[in-house]
Amino acid sequence: MSTVMIKPQYTDKNSTQTPRQGLEEYYALNPGVSDPHQMPADFAKIMMAHDVTHVVFGCDTNMYDELRLLPLTFIVSDYKFRDYLRDRQHPAVEVMYNDLVEHQGLLWLYTSILAVLPRFLPALVVMWFKNRGRKKFWPYFDYEPLFERSLLDIRREFDILQN
Numbered sequence: 001m002s003t004v005m006i007k008p009q010y011t012d013k014n015s016t017q018t019p020r021q022g023l024e025e026y027y028a029l030n031p032g033v034s035d036p037h038q039m040p041a042d043f044a045k046i047m048m049a050h051d052v053t054h055v056v057f058g059c060d061t062n063m064y065d066e067l068r069l070l071p072l073t074f075i076v077s078d079y080k081f082r083d084y085l086r087d088r089q090h091p092a093v094e095v096m097y098n099d100l101v102e103h104q105g106l107l108w109l110y111t112s113i114l115a116v117l118p119r120f121l122p123a124l125v126v127m128w129f130k131n132r133g134r135k136k137f138w139p140y141f142d143y144e145p146l147f148e149r150s151l152l153d154i155r156r157e158f159d160i161l162q163n
Contacts, residue, residue, distance in 0.1 A: 011058045013161040015151045019143065022055035022151055030061050034096075043092035049141050053077065056138060056154060058161050063112040067120050068127075075131045076160055079140030134159070 008029055009015050010022030017025070027033060036044040036051065050069075057072050059065035074081050087093060101109060138158045139146075146154055155161050 008060060010055045010151060011060055013058055013152075013155065015058075017151050018149060019052055019055050019147050019151060019154070023051060026051060026055055033061070040092065043090060045141065046087050046090065046093065049079070049143070052143050053138075053140065056143070056151065056160065058151075058155075064116040064120060067113065067116060068123065071124055072127060073140065075127060076134065076158065077138035077140040083140075 006029060008022075008025055010017055010025055015022065027035065033051070034047065036048040039047060053059075053069060053073055054061070054065075057069060057076070059069045059072070070084070073079055074084070136158055138160065
């Protein structure tokens, strides 16, 4: 018996879903992802912003898209590497990373990363070149005012997934 992989609608660069609808789909297709509404408020804010970014940037939860999401976030949003380093110190973030390693194992994690690196590294270079000189950044934590607009409209405004 084969497993049918469903490509989330929010990953289509022309999706007309709202971020709210995309987030509902994201959680429905990823039941193992923790619900931010069940977390302490400060950690929930970090996780919800991360999950919304998955939807807005059209990234699934496979290793390639997970690797793509972090630099894309630093390049395209107002959330920068220094913010990541600050938030990485949050005790709940440490627990989350430790749970991932404990659940999946370090061998799985590093093998998964190495498997996608040949495809990811050239994409990273292209991503960086396409976004040099960017003047408008996705509001990483302040996305609420955009929650009822279409992903297509948001992506056009912030030049995300264009070209």
